[in-house]
Each structure stands twice: as C-alpha cells, then as structure tokens.
Amino acid sequence: MTKNTTFKRPQTGQSASLELTHALTQTVYREARMLDDENYVGWVKMLADDLLYHMPGIETRYRRDKTDQVNDLTRMAYYNDNLEEIKKRLSRLETGTAWSEDPATRYTHIITNVEVEMTEKEGEYQVFSNFYAYRNRNEREEDSLIGNRVDIWREAGAAFQLVKRRIILKHNVLLSKNLNIFL
Amino acid sequence: MRIERIGREPEFSQYMDLKEGWLDRRIFSDAEIYEEELYRIFARSWLFVAHESQLPKAGDFLTTHMGEDAVIVARQPDGSIKVFLNSCPHRGNKVCFADAGNTRRFVCNYHGWAFDTGGELKGMHEEYCYDEIDIDRKKNGLKQVARVAGYKGLVFATFAEDGPSLDAWLGDFRWYLDMLLDNEEGGTELIGGCIKSVINANWKFGVENFIGDAYHAGWTHDSGCRSMNNGEPFPPVDMENSYHASVNGHGWEFGTEGVGDLFLLGRPKVMEYYERIRPKMAQRLGEMRSQIFGSVASASIFPNVSFLPGISTFRQWQPKGPMEFELKTWVIVNKAMPDDIKDEITKGVMQTFGPGGTFEMDDGENWSNCTTVNRGVVTRHERLHYRCGISRQIEHDTLPGIVYRGQYNDANQRGFYQRWLDMMEADKLDAMPERPEPRLTGVSETRDVPGLFAL
Numbered sequence: 001m002t003k004n005t006t007f008k009r010p011q012t013g014q015s016a017s018l019e020l021t022h023a024l025t026q027t028v029y030r031e032a033r034m035l036d037d038e039n040y041v042g043w044v045k046m047l048a049d050d051l052l053y054h055m056p057g058i059e060t061r062y063r064r065d066k067t068d069q070v071n072d073l074t075r076m077a078y079y080n081d082n083l084e085e086i087k088k089r090l091s092r093l094e095t096g097t098a099w100s101e102d103p104a105t106r107y108t109h110i111i112t113n114v115e116v117e118m119t120e121k122e123g124e125y126q127v128f129s130n131f132y133a134y135r136n137r138n139e140r141e142e143d144s145l146i147g148n149r150v151d152i153w154r155e156a157g158a159a160f161q162l163v164k165r166r167i168i169l170k171h172n173v174l175l176s177k178n179l180n181i182f183l
Numbered sequence: 184m185r186i187e188r189i190g191r192e193p194e195f196s197q198y199m200d201l202k203e204g205w206l207d208r209r210i211f212s213d214a215e216i217y218e219e220e221l222y223r224i225f226a227r228s229w230l231f232v233a234h235e236s237q238l239p240k241a242g243d244f245l246t247t248h249m250g251e252d253a254v255i256v257a258r259q260p261d262g263s264i265k266v267f268l269n270s271c272p273h274r275g276n277k278v279c280f281a282d283a284g285n286t287r288r289f290v291c292n293y294h295g296w297a298f299d300t301g302g303e304l305k306g307m308h309e310e311y312c313y314d315e316i317d318i319d320r321k322k323n324g325l326k327q328v329a330r331v332a333g334y335k336g337l338v339f340a341t342f343a344e345d346g347p348s349l350d351a352w353l354g355d356f357r358w359y360l361d362m363l364l365d366n367e368e369g370g371t372e373l374i375g376g377c378i379k380s381v382i383n384a385n386w387k388f389g390v391e392n393f394i395g396d397a398y399h400a401g402w403t404h405d406s407g408c409r410s411m412n413n414g415e416p417f418p419p420v421d422m423e424n425s426y427h428a429s430v431n432g433h434g435w436e437f438g439t440e441g442v443g444d445l446f447l448l449g450r451p452k453v454m455e456y457y458e459r460i461r462p463k464m465a466q467r468l469g470e471m472r473s474q475i476f477g478s479v480a481s482a483s484i485f486p487n488v489s490f491l492p493g494i495s496t497f498r499q500w501q502p503k504g505p506m507e508f509e510l511k512t513w514v515i516v517n518k519a520m521p522d523d524i525k526d527e528i529t530k531g532v533m534q535t536f537g538p539g540g541t542f543e544m545d546d547g548e549n550w551s552n553c554t555t556v557n558r559g560v561v562t563r564h565e566r567l568h569y570r571c572g573i574s575r576q577i578e579h580d581t582l583p584g585i586v587y588r589g590q591y592n593d594a595n596q597r598g599f600y601q602r603w604l605d606m607m608e609a610d611k612l613d614a615m616p617e618r619p620e621p622r623l624t625g626v627s628e629t630r631d632v633p634g635l636f637a638l
Contacts (some may be wrong), residue, residue: 057378059282067284069376074522076376076514078539080530088449089534092410092541099403100548172282173509174380177547179539 009118016116016125024127024153025114027160032109032131035182040090047083048154048161055079055167055183070168078179086122086182095149105180106136123155124163131167131183135176143176145169145183195219195607201597204570208557217505223607224486225250229332229339229352231488231499232256232266234513236336236372237283242300245283247511249340250305251565254288254328255279256338257300266340267302267325273488278325282377296326335364336371346612353622355583356484358428358447361491362476366464369518373497374529378512381539384550386487386508387603389500392546393481393489394434395427395595398571400479402548411449411535414470418443418479425478425590427572428582431618432485432602434595435584439471443479444493447542448531457493457523471581479590485602490515495528496536506554512537569593569600583622 010016016024027046036041045055055078058069073080081089092098110132117126133145152164167183198207198216210216211505222463237245245256246269253269255278271278271291278289278298290297295308302325307313328340330391332349334357339349346352353360364371382389392399401408401417408417431622441461445454457464457477465473475490476597483489490497497515500508514532516525535542557563572592579586587594601618609615 016595057376059376061284062286065281065284068374072375074375074526076374076378076512076529077533078378078537080533085530085534088410089539090410091414092406093535095406095409095414097409098406098545100545123213172379173376174538176380176538177382177551178380178544179537180544181539 008156010027010119014118016118018046020125020129021116022126024116024160027153028111028114028127028129028151030179032111035109036107038093038104038107040093044083044087044090045084046159046162048156048163049083050163051081051083051086052164053081053086053162053167053182054165054170055081058130058168060172070166077114078169078174080128094156100178101180103138108134109183119152125160127151127153133183135181145171145176145181149183195604199600199604200527200544200603201569201601204573204593204597205566206569206600208563208565208567211387211554212505212563213559214505217502219607221250221502223609224603225502226252227341227343227346227606227612228486229341229349230486231337231484232340233264233338233370234336234373234497234515235261235264235333235338238264240285242285242287243283244279244289244300247277247343249328250502251606252342252616253277254340255302256340257302257323259301264331264338265301266328266331268328268340270325271296272323272326284531302327302373317530333427334360337364340398343612346615351621352431352489353433353484354430354617355623356433356435358472358583358623359430359433359482360484361468362472363490363515364483364530366461366468366473366476367460367517367519371515372518374514374516374525378533378537380510380512381503381507382510382547382548382551383507384547384554385505386500386502387599388508388550388553389498390483390485390489390506391596391599392550393413393491393498394483394599395429395481395592397425397436397481397590398592399549403545404542407535407540408447410541414444418446418508420479421592422589425588426582427587427590427592427594427598428584429595429598430584430621432599432605433483434598435480435482436590436592436595437480438481438590439474439479441474441477443477444491445477447479448494448528448535450527450531452527453524453531456520483595483599485599491536494532494535496532498536506558568629569596573597585619 022103031046056070057076093101111129113130115128119126129149136142147169150166151162153160197472198210232247233245233256241258241260243258254266255269256266259265269277269279273296274293276291278291278295287295297306301306304320304323329342329344331340427436445457461473481491487500495515498512503509514529514530534540572587572589572594575588577586577588605615
C-alpha cells in the first residue's frame with residue numbers, strides 16, 4: 001500500500017510537516033538575527049503589506065474579570081501597527097538625530113518553543129514561539145523582555161512573510177525606560 | 184488627618200534662587216529631601232487619582248498611588264467616588280491586587296477581613312473569635328482620604344484636611360484646563376487600559392519637562408518629529424506670540440498657531456476633525472483658546488500630572504524613590520468623537536508618546552542620565568541653570584496666571600519649583616501664597632463666564 005497519508009495536507013490546527021516546520025523555524029530565527037543586527041531593511045522585507053503587529057498593554061485583573069485585554073484593538077497597546085506605521089517608527093533611525101540610539105543598544109533575541117500549525121488558508125501558517133530579548137546599553141544598563149508570540153506567516157515565493165503577530169509581554173509595569181526594540 | 188513629621192526641618196530655600204534662576208542638584212537625588220517631599224507635597228497636595236470614565240458603574244474600581252501610598256478608587260452605589268488606603272487595618276496587607284475591575288467586596292487574603300466598595304468593614308473569617316468589646320466595625324474600615332473632588336472628569340484626592348478646595352488649588356489654571364477637558368460637548372474620556380513603565384529618574388524631571396520645556400523639543404525630538412511627518416522638522420517657534428503661563432505651580436506653555444501639536448501627532452484625519460470643530464470650540468471657549476488648542480503646547484498639573492493638549496497623551500509621574508518613577512500613560516479623547524478618530528488618536532499617541540514612541544524614547548534617556556549624573560558628590564553641589572527668559576514677564580489682558588512671553592522659557596519651571604518650595608516650607612497649607620492672585624475667585628465654572636475673557 002502506498003503511504004499517501006504522509007503527503008496529505010494536515011488539517012487546521014494540526015502540526016505542519018517536518019519540512020514546513022523546519023522552514024518556518026529557520027525563518028523566525030533569521031528574523032531574530034536581523035533584529036539583533038539592526039538590519040531593519042532586511043526585516044521590513046519579511047513583513048507583509050497587510051501586516052498587523054500588535055502588542056497590547058496587559059493590566060493585572062482578577063480571574064473573574066472577563067475584559068478582553070488581548071483581542072480588543074481599541075485598548076492601549078505598546079504596538080498596534082500596520083506596515084506603514086512600522087516604517088514610520090523605523091524612519092526615526094535614519095534621521096541621524098535619534099540621540100538615544102547612539103551609541104547603539106546591543107540586542108540579543110532568543111526565540112524558543114517554536115510550533116507550526118496549519119491554518120484554514122492555503123499557504124498561511126500559525127507559528128507559536130517564546131522570546132527572551134536582552135538589551136544592554138552604554139556602561140551597565142540592561143534589561144530583559146520575556147513573553148509569547150503568535151504569528152501568521154504566509155508563503156511568498158521561496159520565502160515567508162509575517163502577516164500578523166501578537167506579542168504578549170509578561171510585564172505589568174514595563175520594567176524598562178523604553179521599547180527601542182521589536183519583539 | 185495630620186501628617187506628623189519627626190526630625191529636623193531643613194531649610195529648603197537654600198536649594199534654589201528662582202529670582203536669580205538656579206537650582207541645587209541635590210533635590211533630584213537626595214533621599215532625605217525625597218522623604219520630605221512625600222510628607223510635605225504628596226501627603227498634602229490634591230493628587231489626580233482617576234478619570235470618571237474609568238469608573239462608569241457602581242462597584243468599578245481601580246488601584247493607584249498617592250505618593251507612595253497605595254489607594255483604591257471606587258464608584259459607589261450612589262454615584263459618588265470614594266478613595267481609601269489599599270491596606271487592611273488588621274495587619275496592613277493589601278486588600279486589592281488588581282489594577283482595575285468591578286467588585287462588591289475587597290477581601291484581605293490574610294484573615295479574610297471583608298470590606299464593601301465604600302471601604303466599610305462588613306465581616307471577617309471566624310468572626311466569633313472577636314468579643315463585642317474587641318472591635319468596632321465602624322472604626323475599622325479602610326482608611327478614607329480626607330477629601331475627594333472632581334474637575335470636569337478628573338478626580339482628585341488629598342490626605343490633607345485643611346488647605347484649599349480643589350477649585351482654589353487649580354485656581355485660574357481651570358481657564359487653561361478647559362481647553363483639554365471641555366473643548367467639545369460631552370467632555371473627555373480615557374481610552375481603556377494604562378501603560379506603565381519605570382524610568383530611573385527623579386519624578387520632577389518628568390513634570391518640569393512637560394510644564395514648560397518647549398526648548399528641548401526641537402533638539403531632543405528632531406528624529407521623532409521627522410519620522411512622524413515625512414522628514415519635516417519641527418514647526419518654527421514664534422517667540423512673540425507664544426507664552427508660558429503659571430498658576431500655583433501648574434503650568435501650560437503654548438503657541439497660538441493652532442496646529443503644531445496636531446501636526447506632531449502625524450494623523451491628518453485628526454487634524455481635519457479638529458479643524459471641523461474649531462468654530463464650535465471658539466463659541467465655547469472664545470477665539471483665543473480655540474487658537475491655542477492644537478498649537479505646540481505642553482502642560483503639568485502640580486505636582487505630578489502632565490499632558491499634551493492636541494497630542495492627547497495624559498500621564499502621571501509616580502514617585503518610587505529619589506531616583507526612580509513609574510510613568511503611567513493614558514490617551515484622553517473627547518467622548519463625542521467618532522470611533523475612527525478615537526482609534527487614530529490612540530494609535531498616534533502610542534507611536535509618539537508610548538514607551539516605544541518616536542518621541543518618548545529620547546526623553547527617558549535624558550531624564551535618567553540627568554538624575555544619575557547629578558548625584559556625583561562633587562557634581563551635586565554645582566548649580567543648574569534655570570534662567571531662560573527671566574526678564575520676559577508680561578501682563579496679559581486675556582491670559583490668566585503669571586505670564587511670560589516666548590515659548591522657549593524656564594518661567595513655568597521656576598513657577599513649579601516656587602510652589603515646591605512654598606509647600607516644602609509651609610507648616611499650614613492655608614498660609615501658602617496664591618501665585619498669582621486669582622482672577623476667577625468664586626467662579627466654579629470657567630467656561631461660559633460672560634464677558635470675563637472675551638477677546
């Protein structure tokens with residue numbers, strides 16, 4: 001008997017094939033390397049035109065409180081950007097007068113717990129991951145940002161583009177003076 | 184409530200000469216001065232605790248701090264708002280750990296003492312262990328602040344039983360506040376949620392930056408301005424038609440060109456919206472205020488609230504030690520605005536003045552470096568220069584307050600530190616001078632005062 005099942009498209013929510021999982025894992029690692037290197041030209045090329053890049057502010061609330069702090073896009077958010085808005089933020093670095101970026105911040109993004117799942121849409125994949133982003137600056141300023149991400153990546157030719165990212169930082173009070181970083 | 188202070192009383196006037204225009208750096212890092220600030224300023228000032236829109240229903244609450252004292256702000260069944268310590272009278276534990284929510288009871292995790300939303304003790308775990316003589320429930324509620332009052336949606340509270348009413352505390356600054364709080368029918372609301380961040384800087388650096396430091400904007404924020412507006416630099420400042428106005432330590436610096444801050448937000452739809460309502464705003468607030476609103480401007484309410492009218496960021500600098508503050512930021516919009524305009528403003532504020540905002544990022548860096556460097560044992564004894572525009576005070580027929588000409592000025596900063604000094608030195612709040620003598624005494628409504636400030 002032929003083992004057709006190996007080649008059958010997994011259903012929505014099921015794990016993607018080994019090959020796809022590998023390709024998307026490499027993609028999010030490559031993206032992290034670009035952010036570490038401040039290679040924002042390269043990073044923007046990985047972003048889809050219809051991007052939603054969302055990192056909500058999360059208040060501490062009791063378990064019984066059903067306020068939707070994650071999906072409600074009208075609430076306060078660190079990021080709630082489309083592609084044009086991301087580009088606007090990045091254009092600050094090209095002005096030559098972004099004083100707090102010179103000397104440069106030193107970044108390391110550690111991406112872990114990558115899972116790739118099929119979605120309803122052909123060519124679009126849901127990628128879960130955790131991040132540990134470390135920053136160090138000037139003499140001894142340092143901080144760590146830790147959280148989860150849920151992404152949608154879309155096949156675009158031989159590569160993938162980020163269509164949607166939801167970032168949940170585990171801070172209530174951001175324990176940093178700013179967010180000169182993408183997660 | 185009397186705030187007892189044990190120990191020596193330092194002479195605070197040694198730390199500044201505002202007529203000469205200098206400050207001693209020690210006020211930005213000294214631990215003893217900071218402790219005195221908590222007693223003399225934060226335990227006696229009217230402090231912003233909430234916007235009414237955050238507590239629409241009975242049982243709605245939020246937690247915040249007055250100085251470093253944790254408090255709960257709660258909407259009562261009768262519609263009033265109460266503010267009380269977030270600390271159980273039994274052993275002092277916190278009774279509420281959420282930032283906000285809705286509840287019927289605040290229950291202490293330690294021994295199950297339960298309080299209603301007004302702070303009254305309603306019961307406790309294994310109540311039979313207390314004999315009648317042991318406890319009077321009426322006297323063992325959560326400690327109420329001395330006074331709560333509101334001004335056009337903003338809720339303030341104070342631990343001080345004596346001292347001015349909120350209206351007197353704000354004084355003629357209400358004339359300016361109305362540009363933020365009352366520029367359209369229906370008033371204002373805060374967008375849901377609050378973004379908090381920690382900056383290793385003295386709280387006063389945030390307040391003084393917003394109270395009058397237009398001067399830093401064109402330099403510090405050149406990159407922010409250009410990024411939000413297709414490479415365009417800051418709009419030029421008109422030193423002849425821009426002002427500083429200081430009232431009892433509050434301050435508003437502003438141009439009169441009407442569009443500068445709206446431009447900086449980088450949202451054409453929002454600019455169009457305000458242009459559409461500007462004629463109505465002029466009917467409401469008079470021609471002059473309708474031209475001030477939207478200009479390059481920034482403001483602070485003494486001691487620790489700031490905002491940018493037109494950009495719509497609204498924030499509080501919460502002290503957490505001499506060299507750290509927690510910045511709480513909200514977005515303030517008009518209730519009457521359509522949803523898409525509220526969304527545009529919210530996104531615009533977070534892209535400019537959120538922690539990842541193109542403007543905000545350069546500020547925190549400056550303030551934390553000012554604070555840490557000022558602490559050096561030699562450095563701290565060097566004076567700081569606060570003399571800009573010291574001879575440019577004017578009398579203005581329309582503009583209330585202590586008014587200086589020219590937006591690039593240290594005048595409001597000097598006004599803020601004068602009030603700081605007044606409070607640090609005053610034993611009784613009633614004895615504090617009004618700076619300046621108010622024009623609006625006895626008038627609780629600053630809008631619709633016929634003829635008073637008509638151009």
